[in-house]
């Protein structure tokens with residue numbers, strides 16, 4: 355039988371890999387996108403990310419519409435049906451096209467005999483769409499987060515947890531970081547205007563610009579020449595807080611894919627930067643990003659808990675530790691996090707962060723500066739982590755703007771603002 359290309363079945367494959375095999379969309383999608391036409395790349399992304407965003411709602415519809423869930427080898431068709439329902443509710447794809455394409459997914463997945471079933475479920479949904487959507491709104495939580503995570507967010511933010519949940523459920527804004535070696539943010543804004551790309555400056559960060567509508571990177575003026583990088587505005591705060599200077603030795607630990615390594619070098623192009631990450635695959639992306647921006651750093655694969663293996667007994671003027679974390683501040687960018695993370699992961703991450711912090715502290719020079727950052731909004735990984743660190747290391751001092759009771763800056767995700775992030779600056783006395 356001919357294996358016909360079908361985008362909906364590709365989306366169902368990606369979703370299966372995430373929900374059944376625990377892989378992340380950011381690993382799975384780039385691989386699958388290689389087999390997809392340019393015009394379909396964005397749609398693949400929209401379908402997969404969209405399904406992850408509203409998963410409990412789609413699951414509820416399927417429970418209503420099907421007596422027996424599809425299991426085992428047929429599980430992929432369960433996700434194909436989700437892709438179908440998602441299109442009917444959330445996209446402007448004409449219903450007949452959404453239906454036909456989704457049903458044809460069964461052919462490309464080599465189960466043409468399931469076409470009838472998929473067609474039946476989707477048509478039944480279409481007939482009762484309004485009623486079912488209303489019922490779902492009354493019967494299931496509109497928060498669309500797993501219970502354990504919702505409870506943690508409610509506990510940490512009793513006043514404004516609803517704002518966080520609401521921001522998490524939106525599509526993220528697209529932020530640019532302007533390479534100050536080429537243009538100021540205002541100059542680059544003028545270039546965007548000329549290219550008919552609507553955008554606005556950010557008053558809090560010198561290099562940040564928000565696009566009013568996301569666009570492909572290749573349409574950004576000078577992207578291939580390194581004039582600009584895609585980076586959320588909160589993430590841009592890390593290298594700014596580090597205040598790197600030329601001629602200093604700087605360690606960027608947990609550096610891949612290099613968003614902050616390149617920012618450090620844009621601010622201080624003659625600093626000596628060592629970028630280290632444990633993940634060999636991801637470290638390749640650090641090299642690619644340095645190349646695109648024509649910047650230079652030493653890049654090594656290494657474990658942050660074992661700096662004696664890669665640091666050559668060197669001490670650094672500045673260290674940026676962008677620690678592995680729950681990523682609960684970037685759920686709107688990576689909605690699959692909601693279904694991949696488990697409650698018990700948090701304690702393990704907190705332990706790993708503490709181990710890396712303790713291991714790396716001796717590698718900071720006296721009077722040196724260490725910035726600890728995470729894209730988490732959970733206090734255990736952030737302020738609580740730093741409070742315990744301060745107890746263990748009496749030679750650590752917090753920067754002027756922080757107090758021992760409330761160390762660091764916690765940013766929560768905002769709809770038109772930055773991602774959730776935490777950073778703190780420590781100096782060694």
Ligand SMILES: C[S@@+](CC[C@H](N)C(=O)[O-])C[C@H]1O[C@@H](n2cnc3c(N)ncnc32)[C@H](O)[C@@H]1O
Pocket residue numbers: 607608609610611612613614615630631632633636656657658659676677678679710729
């Ligand atoms: C938040 S991401 C870093 C993002 C990066 N700093 C940037 O701006 O592009 C965290 C990184 O920590 C790395 N990592 C996890 N455990 C590590 C360890 N024990 N030692 C070094 N890196 C580790 C992961 O591979 C991942 O790339």
